Amino acid sequence: MYRAPLSEIAFTLKEVAGLGQLQAQPGQEELSDDLIEAILGEAAKFAEEEIAPLNRVGDENPAQLIDGSVKTSPGWKDVYTRWREGGWNALTGDPEFGGQGLPNMLHVAVFEMWNAGSMAFTLCPTLTTGAVEAIEKHGSPELKAKYLEKLTSGEWTGTMNLTEPHAGSDLNALRAKAEPVGDGSYKISGQKIFITYGDHDMTDNVIHLVLARLPDAPAGTRGISLFAVPKYFVNDDGSLGEKNDVTVAGVEHKLGIHGSPTCTMSYGDNGGAIGWLIGEENRGLACMFTMMNNARLAVGVQGLGIAERAFQEALAYSLDRKQGRGVGSKTDGMDPIAVHPDIKRTLLSMKSQTQVARAICYACAHALDMAKLAPDAEQKKFWAERAGLLTPIAKALSTDFGVDVASLGIQVHGGMGFIEETGAAQHLRDARIAPIYEGTNGIQSIDLVMRKLPMSGGEQVRSLISEIKEIASSVNADNTGELGDLGSKLDAAIADLETATEWMLAAQADGKVSEALAGATPYLRLAGITLGAGLLAKGALASKSAPEALKKPRYLMARSFAETVLGESAPLKDDVTRAAEAILAFDAAELA
């Protein structure tokens, strides 16, 4: 069961994440409220009616490798076809190639719903979107002409081939080879692992984007190039030719997302797979990085989608399941467990975490859009930096929350939560990959601390903190008492975040790299919960005059998140600034 929370999504886009600013940019006149509402409504319908029912089917009938080809779960191909025919794949693509060119903000909103429907299903278009972006930005006119229209429409799908057995987080160690054939093409050989939808039967062709090294390439990541390697060659008239030398060596048996085939791909086992260069030689990593922000945000949105669905199911169960009696209950028999204070605590925590993830992911998408649409270079730079700053937070915090909310969802179900038929357990299994792939959350924290904080000499992060301060001022100006300790907790958290931020910037300036790295994870959480509480507060204040049914949950979320989570800011600040010595002294080898 999944009902897209359309009013919450629309509210967050408009009142929290800044959709209005986007609509006000020159050239965005067509991005009307009516259009947005229509798209969200139709996407919600598709997510609820078509995608959501696939989720259990895929979990129980994983994609399988049969005679060298991957067969997807029953019914998946049909839904994919309807999805593609409905034009959903083309939502954000370049209009030149049949895309609708809609902004990232809408993209994350609809992907939230599709991921809530089925994260395993939605991974396929998520990867295709990445391939489209890479080719749009770096592909030659010939490559674009050959692939972009069909990738944009979803008639073909795309994959990303980075990881090799010895090169996961560290792409320096990458070994796949590319040799120039002489006709502009390259012979690609090597093995790639963890390739999402590396093969499947939902489309006629799959376009693999593969990182590999040229014979004379420099060592390390400055010697990696990116290639487009189609499963079937594409003739000049667009028809499909022979099969390329690309084989599926295996499909992984995973904890979750069973419907999404995770393939080991072998290139060039029989003489060499043929591929074409995307961008320049040895600049492959740069090509990958241009789409990294979007891909990382897309993973954050997976955490968000699963959290929303897990919350909805736990909420429904808590109202249905009767056990015990509420304090002072006047009913005859047992009450729904939703009346018990500890269940209230759990549900409110799930809802608040979900909304924090939504607000931060949408704000990140907003920054990505503004980086493209802002009228001048200075603003473009500001927003690009803002997107860079928010991306690791959106990825890591939303996926950590996704796991936490899914786990709390199991807990609300009690013993039934451990039984697979209930579906609660699947959410935890599915959610658990999101903190790992597309850069582990540890790596997101390091990216935040080492690359993003120092942007513009620290001014970007300081400007974000200033914005949260403004929200805190508005909270403190509200003296109705309805917001409880929100104002004081927010003030304290902002001060802690400032202290930790300046400590981090100073540590790096002083060359204390290990110390900064040791505190990266708590720093990201500190930044994430402070920003999240700020955005919840913004949402609450924006609902001040709304009908009670809308205002109340937003007030309770903001207040309760501050009163139960935000107080962590002080220990997190201490953790960042004082815990490194003991951590760095720990030597695993001494215990082995």
Place this chain on the structure above:
Amino acid sequence: MYRAPLSEIAFTLKEVAGLGQLQAQPGQEELSDDLIEAILGEAAKFAEEEIAPLNRVGDENPAQLIDGSVKTSPGWKDVYTRWREGGWNALTGDPEFGGQGLPNMLHVAVFEMWNAGSMAFTLCPTLTTGAVEAIEKHGSPELKAKYLEKLTSGEWTGTMNLTEPHAGSDLNALRAKAEPVGDGSYKISGQKIFITYGDHDMTDNVIHLVLARLPDAPAGTRGISLFAVPKYFVNDDGSLGEKNDVTVAGVEHKLGIHGSPTCTMSYGDNGGAIGWLIGEENRGLACMFTMMNNARLAVGVQGLGIAERAFQEALAYSLDRKQGRGVGSKTDGMDPIAVHPDIKRTLLSMKSQTQVARAICYACAHALDMAKLAPDAEQKKFWAERAGLLTPIAKALSTDFGVDVASLGIQVHGGMGFIEETGAAQHLRDARIAPIYEGTNGIQSIDLVMRKLPMSGGEQVRSLISEIKEIASSVNADNTGELGDLGSKLDAAIADLETATEWMLAAQADGKVSEALAGATPYLRLAGITLGAGLLAKGALASKSAPEALKKPRYLMARSFAETVLGESAPLKDDVTRAAEAILAFDAAELA
């Protein structure tokens, strides 16, 4: 791979949890260090060599219901037989019935190792132990004569039948019936769910302990009686007779512990299952409660066992897997990921959490033993209350930590952690049930706050806090600087725990039941981390003069747990004392 951490186990028993005090009690002269070492060493061997290899087998080949009987996973019956023949089942049983009568402290230490080997396997003797205790304490001489020897030896196993579809956490709703036959036996009928090892092929007989209502029983939990219902009737000469009217209606498909069959049991489908009363009529719940403390502690030990194994596997992986280069690394290629600060943080966190769980579980077992062995009634009462106080903390904190450590273990493995073959994912799947069964962790928190804090007018919890204060004084007396912020963090946490405790006691005195219930979960965590930090500190101080290889990890654990976790005490105190208003205002029905 699992290597029992024998020196850590022995150290925790002796230097942290108070084994010496136990050995000094009259009648415990035989409980020598040599005997303990010998038992732990042999138990470790069995856990490592026999039980640990079963874990994957059971996960991949779940127990199955075939033609009405449960077939366990390949090899399980053989190991069970060797385990029983090795005398392991009889460790704690009454010597009158062939048991060795060893104390709970040893029991939890060996069960830690067996659970680390395979929690799913170890559940079977865990349940039998519960049945033995119930019959030992409440059974008639006839029942004891008939069942105890074979249950103690493990020739037969036992089950606990409480839950029904509509009676989970709330046993008031229990419907199973028992009608007196007239010959001293009762006809039992009804359905029970979630029955661990409700049926299996490892022994010839299974003795079910079943809660049911007599025809004239009062409503609610004061009308529940406990019965022994054998799978096969037992003749007076001890041989097995006909099969009782007990059938397995189904086996659950679960997230984890696949090797442990979770059965739906049907009693009396064909005329009535015959059972015999344990204890008095309508006093069944009291019979169950006498063993509840032990069972809840046993579940805490499951969290501990899984945490230890997940830590060991993550540690080994971190030393083997090479990615990236350490800061200032002088090596040629990549370094083991164990050198990276964020991995150090993760491993040290896993190790500290595991040791906290160990220390608290062992301390709880110590209290249970002292409640039995202490020389006078006053001390017996003190220790019984101490056991009562520590039990919900041992259960909930250790199982929460079990899940957290298993999840961190996946994270250390990166992408490989999500692949089932690695085994890391299984630990999370297995661990996830422990916060749910034997009373959810929410119910543990409520038990702690509503039943345990008020014991002796609050003096029991105050005495525990005083003991932590003494440890803190010793920490503060150590001015070497090696313990970092441990002393100040411990002082602050103790003060926060005192405030929260007095608030809780006052809230109940003032009839603010809902407010107390709303804060129960953070209160338990506050008490748990403060006690845990205290016990880590005690272990560190006890290692002051130990060789560096032993001292260093204990110092780092204590210090780092304080510097990265214990700071939560202030926000947890605020959560307990200030967050209830918003939580109680949350009404799930308004969102449906």
